[in-house]
Amino acid sequence: MRLKRETVLGVFVTLLSAMTFGTFAVWVEFAYLYLEPWELLSVQSLLASGLLLVLVRLKRIKVLSLPKTLLRELVLLGLVGSMLAATCFTWSVKFLPPAIVTILFYSYPAMVILGSFFWLKTPVNRYHWLAVALTFVGAYLSAGSLEDTSFSLLGIILALGAALCTAFYNLQGERVLSSVSPLTAMIVSQFASTLGFLVIAPPTYLWSGGLPLEGVLITLGATVTASLIPFFLLLKGISLIGAGPASVVSTFELPTVAVLSYLFLGHTLSLRQILGLLLVVIAIVVIHIGAGHLEQPSPKEKNFSPPSRN
Numbered sequence: 001m002r003l004k005r006e007t008v009l010g011v012f013v014t015l016l017s018a019m020t021f022g023t024f025a026v027w028v029e030f031a032y033l034y035l036e037p038w039e040l041l042s043v044q045s046l047l048a049s050g051l052l053l054v055l056v057r058l059k060r061i062k063v064l065s066l067p068k069t070l071l072r073e074l075v076l077l078g079l080v081g082s083m084l085a086a087t088c089f090t091w092s093v094k095f096l097p098p099a100i101v102t103i104l105f106y107s108y109p110a111m112v113i114l115g116s117f118f119w120l121k122t123p124v125n126r127y128h129w130l131a132v133a134l135t136f137v138g139a140y141l142s143a144g145s146l147e148d149t150s151f152s153l154l155g156i157i158l159a160l161g162a163a164l165c166t167a168f169y170n171l172q173g174e175r176v177l178s179s180v181s182p183l184t185a186m187i188v189s190q191f192a193s194t195l196g197f198l199v200i201a202p203p204t205y206l207w208s209g210g211l212p213l214e215g216v217l218i219t220l221g222a223t224v225t226a227s228l229i230p231f232f233l234l235l236k237g238i239s240l241i242g243a244g245p246a247s248v249v250s251t252f253e254l255p256t257v258a259v260l261s262y263l264f265l266g267h268t269l270s271l272r273q274i275l276g277l278l279l280v281v282i283a284i285v286v287i288h289i290g291a292g293h294l295e296q297p298s299p300k301e302k303n304f305s306p307p308s309r310n
Contacts, residue, residue: 081169095155127290
C-alpha cells in the first residue's frame with residue numbers, strides 16, 4: 001500500500017517541527033553562558049512579540065476589538081500557559097540536563113487528560129488511565145529516585161510545573177478557540193505574556209549598558225529556529241495528517257533532545273532514564289489510541305444506528 005503524498009509530507013514536516021522544537025533546551029543552555037534566566041526570558045518574549053506585532057500590522061488583525069470577557073480569557077491563557085510555562089521550563093534547565101527537562105515536560109499530555117476529566121468533565125477510557133500511569137512512571141524513572149542527590153528537586157518541580165502550565169494552556173485554549181482563531185489567540189496570549197515579563201522582569205538592561213551581543217544572537221536564534229519555525233511546521237503537519245497523528249510524530253522531540261545534549265553538551269542518559277523516555281513516548285501513543293476508541297461508536301450504537309436516507 002502506497003502512502004498518500006500529503007501523508008508523507010505531513011509526517012516529514014512534523015518530524016522537522018519536533019527536531020527544531022528539540023533544540024530549544026540546548027539553545028537555553030548556551031544562552032546561560034551570557035545571560036541570566038530572567039534576561040533570557042525577557043529578551044525572547046520581546047523578540048517574539050515584536051515579530052508578531054509585524055504580523056499584526058501586515059494582516060491588520062484587530063485584537064482590541066474582541067469582547068472583554070474573551071480578552072480576559074486570552075490574557076489568563078498568556079500569563080499562565082505561556083509566561084509561567086516559559087519561566088518554569090527555562091529555569092529548570094538551570095538545574096537539570098535538557099534531556100531530563102524535556103522528558104519531564106512531556107508529562108503534560110497526561111495532565112491534560114486529568115484536567116479534562118476533573119475540570120471539563122470530558123469522558124476518558126482505560127487507555128487514557130494507562131497513559132497517565134505510564135507517563136508518571138516514566139517521569140519518575142527519568143528524574144531518578146528521591147534519594148538521588150545528583151538531580152535538583154527544585155529543577156524537577158520546575159519542569160513538572162512547566163508541564164502543568166502547558167496542560168492548562170491546552171485546556172484553556174480548547175475553551176477559547178471556539179470563539180477566536182488560533183492565530184489571534186496566540187497573538188493576544190503572547191502579548192499578555194510579554195507584558196507580564198515587563199512587570200516581573202523589567203528590561204533594565206535597555207538603559208544599564210545593554211546585553212552581550214552573543215547572548216542576544218543566541219536568543220534570537222532560539223526564538224526563530226526553536227519557536228516560530230517549528231510552530232509553523234507543526235501547524236502545517238496538523239493540516240496534512242491531523243492533530244492526533246501529529247502529536248504522536250512530535251514525540252520525536254524526546255530522542256532529538258537526548259542526542260543533541262550528548263553531541264553539544266556531553267550529557268548522557270542512564271539505562272533507567274532511557275526506559276523512562278520510552279515509557280513517556282509509549283504513553284503518548286496510547287493517548288492517541290484511546291482518543292480513537294472514544295470516537296468510535298460502541299457495538300450497541302452500531303446495531304441500532306438509524307438507517308441511511310440515501
